[in-house]
Amino acid sequence: MLRVRGLSLRYPNGKQALSDFALTVEAGELVVVLGGNGSGKSTLLRCITRTLKPSAGEIWLADTDLCPLEGERLRRARLALAMISQHASLVRRSNVLANVAMGALGRHFTLRTALGGLPQCELDAARGYLGDVGLAVLAEQRAGTLSGGQAQRVAIARSLAQRPRVLLADEPVASLDPEAAEDIMRLLQRLARSERIAVLCVLHQVELAYAYADRVIGIRDGRIAFDLPRGQVSRAAVHRLYIHEAA
Amino acid sequence: MSLDIAGRTATRLSGTAAWRRALTTAVHCVLALLGLAIVVQALIVVEARPQDLITGIHGMADLIWRAVPPDFSKLPAAIWPTLQTVDIALFGTMVGVVIAVPLALLAAANMTPSRYAYYGSRAIIGFTRAVPDLVWALLFVTAVGLGPFPGGLALGVHSVGMLGRLFAETIEQMDMAPIHALQLTGARRIQVFSHGIIPTILPSLLGISLYRLDENIRSSLVLGFVGAGGIGFQLLTAMNLFQYQEVSLLLIIIFVIVLAAERMSAALRARLA
Numbered sequence: 133m134l135r136v137r138g139l140s141l142r143y144p145n146g147k148q149a150l151s152d153f154a155l156t157v158e159a160g161e162l163v164v165v166l167g168g169n170g171s172g173k174s175t176l177l178r179c180i181t182r183t184l185k186p187s188a189g190e191i192w193l194a195d196t197d198l199c200p201l202e203g204e205r206l207r208r209a210r211l212a213l214a215m216i217s218q219h220a221s222l223v224r225r226s227n228v229l230a231n232v233a234m235g236a237l238g239r240h241f242t243l244r245t246a247l248g249g250l251p252q253c254e255l256d257a258a259r260g261y262l263g264d265v266g267l268a269v270l271a272e273q274r275a276g277t278l279s280g281g282q283a284q285r286v287a288i289a290r291s292l293a294q295r296p297r298v299l300l301a302d303e304p305v306a307s308l309d310p311e312a313a314e315d316i317m318r319l320l321q322r323l324a325r326s327e328r329i330a331v332l333c334v335l336h337q338v339e340l341a342y343a344y345a346d347r348v349i350g351i352r353d354g355r356i357a358f359d360l361p362r363g364q365v366s367r368a369a370v371h372r373l374y375i376h377e378a379a
Numbered sequence: 380m381s382l383d384i385a386g387r388t389a390t391r392l393s394g395t396a397a398w399r400r401a402l403t404t405a406v407h408c409v410l411a412l413l414g415l416a417i418v419v420q421a422l423i424v425v426e427a428r429p430q431d432l433i434t435g436i437h438g439m440a441d442l443i444w445r446a447v448p449p450d451f452s453k454l455p456a457a458i459w460p461t462l463q464t465v466d467i468a469l470f471g472t473m474v475g476v477v478i479a480v481p482l483a484l485l486a487a488a489n490m491t492p493s494r495y496a497y498y499g500s501r502a503i504i505g506f507t508r509a510v511p512d513l514v515w516a517l518l519f520v521t522a523v524g525l526g527p528f529p530g531g532l533a534l535g536v537h538s539v540g541m542l543g544r545l546f547a548e549t550i551e552q553m554d555m556a557p558i559h560a561l562q563l564t565g566a567r568r569i570q571v572f573s574h575g576i577i578p579t580i581l582p583s584l585l586g587i588s589l590y591r592l593d594e595n596i597r598s599s600l601v602l603g604f605v606g607a608g609g610i611g612f613q614l615l616t617a618m619n620l621f622q623y624q625e626v627s628l629l630l631i632i633i634f635v636i637v638l639a640a641e642r643m644s645a646a647l648r649a650r651l652a
Contacts, residue, residue: 181563211565221560225578234574238565248573287560294564 133159133330134180134298139189141179141354149175150354153189157298157330162321164341165334167351168374173334176351177300180332181215182206193298211238214291214299218306220283224276228267228286231275232258235293254293261289265319281312288319292327299323301333305340313337317344338370442623449631450624457613461632463527464609467602468595468640471534476588478539479504483546490550490576504547508540512598516607530607534595542591549583550576582651589651593644600633610636 139153150172157163167173178184180191182198191198196209214235222231236254237245245251262268265285270278278286284304291299301320305313321344324331335341341348341362348365350357350373358369484490485500515536519529553576561575603611610629617625 183563207565207567210563215560215563217556217560219556221556223557223561223575223578224554225582226574230574234561234566235564237561237570237574238567241567241570246567246569246573248577250574290560290564 133157133194134332135190135192136176136180137190137192139176139179139191140187141175141184142187148354150179150186153354153356155332155349155356155359157332159297159328159330160325161346162324162331162333162344163347163349164345165332165349165351166336166338166341166370166373167357171351171373172354173351174302175354177215177302177332177334180300181210181213207238211294212297214294214296216284216287216291216299216301216304218303220278220280220287222275222278222283222286222290224274226275227271228262228273228275228278229255229258229271231286232261232289232293235290236295238294258289258293261292262286264292264323265289279312281308281315284308284312284316285319288316288323292323296329298330298332301331303334303336306336313340314343320344341365341370445621446623446627448624449628450622451628453625453628457610457629457632460603460608460610460613461636464599464603464611465596465636465640467527467530467534467599467607467609468592470531471538471595471599472588472592474531474535475538475542475591476584478535479542479546480584482539482543483550486543486547487550489553489555500543501547504540504543506540507536508544510537512537513601513605516602516605520606525606525608527608530599530602530609533602533607534598537598538591538595541594542587545587546580546584549580549587553579586648586651589644589647593640596640597637600637 134155134157136153136155139150140148141150142148153172153176155163165173165176175184179186179189180198182191182201186199189199193209193212198206198209198213201209223234226234230250233250233254236251236257240251240254242251259268259271262271265288267282267285267289270282270286275283275286288304299320304320305316308316317340320331320333323329333345342365345362347359347361348370349359350365350369352373357373358365360369482500482504485492485496486504488497491497491500512533515533516530519532523529523532557579558571558575561571566574599607599609600611600614603609603613604615606612610633614626614629614633617623617629
């Protein structure tokens with residue numbers, strides 16, 4: 133579903149953030165990316181969403197390469213790619229239901245949606261997505277009043293409203309307590325399986341990777357250190373990812 | 380030997396500290412003298428004569444004596460100019476908001492589509508703010524004649540500058556994370572604006588606009604003095620005709636309008652917070 137080939141990124145200051153990076157995430161698979169600070173994890177996700185333009189390489193989303201696309205063609209191609217980040221980034225003064233339905237805005241460009249309205253069909257669907265993440269009862273509540281864990285669930289529901297084939301998650305549990313973090317990882321795992329979404333998740337919590345990932349990719353200095361099924365990832369290999377950071 | 384060195388070092392250090400203290404005291408004295416000089420030159424330049432306040436008491440008492448009781452028979456005639464005053468402020472605020480919102484979007488560093496748009500809009504905002512509303516009123520009275528319309532235009536143009544700057548600062552301080560998240564969902568620019576930016580900044584924009592309305596009501600009273608309509612014009616006429624009982628009535632009306640506007644504005648802003 134998501135295939136990255138030969139992806140490289142060099143910043144204008146000369147720093148090589150990613151070098152010849154390759155990975156594949158299949159539909160229904162949850163792949164966790166581990167690595168130290170500055171190893172290139174978040175840069176990888178920002179390249180995949182094309183928030184950053186890679187220096188070289190290919191990013192295949194189903195049968196579309198995102199790298200050469202620009203403008204409207206890129207926007208359309210990106211509809212199949214949802215992203216959640218450490219902070220839920222909800223519109224705090226809008227209610228939960230509206231925030232979820234906003235995930236579908238890219239599919240509905242009408243006068244109504246341009247002027248701040250939302251299609252009724254998407255509002256109805258949003259109730260279903262809120263049910264999927266266990267927050268149906270909070271539909272009418274203002275997003276700014278939610279706890280961190282609830283807000284992250286709403287952000288996941290919003291990404292579902294986008295009806296993505298690939299879901300990128302950039303440290304989605306970094307600001308949550310351990311129980312909420314487990315909840316979110318369980319949810320991502322369930323959605324990957326039930327909705328056949330390819331999930332690529334950047335984490336710092338090694339134990340969560342061991343518990344929920346189908347596959348674990350280790351990054352060090354912008355290169356792949358390992359790409360193995362969860363059961364084959366040794367503690368020593370993971371430890372090596374963080375050695376130079378500790379030093 | 381080492382004790383001797385330590386003793387000399389301690390003496391040198393205490394000497395340095397004493398010098399530093401003396402220097403600090405001298406600097407403070409110079410600054411105090413400088414402050415005093417500034418105050419004195421201001422008193423000289425404005426030709427301040429406190430004794431005139433004492434000698435002028437008789438004249439003031441005479442004026443107050445002639446102004447009481449207020450002439451309430453003029454109340455019906457004051458209703459229309461009062462309405463004009465409030466409406467000049469309303470019109471000016473509305474014009475200001477309508478023009479300031481798009482200008483502020485161009486003048487906000489995190490929203491502007493280009494550097495030229497940024498500097499251009501900042502220049503317009505700066506210019507309209509720098510010229511006082513009274514000067515704008517004089518210009519518009521010359522252009523479109525006497526009456527409330529030039530007053531409304533003057534307040535509108537001046538409000539563009541005041542509101543534009545505050546709106547732009549509000550937009551610049553906005554949390555951009557939800558905006559970026561919406562952009563990543565594939566929403567178009569106009570959708571990101573209406574669903575992300577507007578709900579986020581609307582309470583602040585309304586609060587600022589209400590505050591501006593409150594200010595504009597006060598300004599519209601003064602604009603009447605230069606022929607821009609409203610109760611200010613009637614106040615000037617009454618003063619020129621020595622109708623001090625009418626003047627006191629108009630001052631009571633002005634006090635009530637300003638107080639009511641201030642209270643309503645504060646209450647609405649508190650609700651929006």
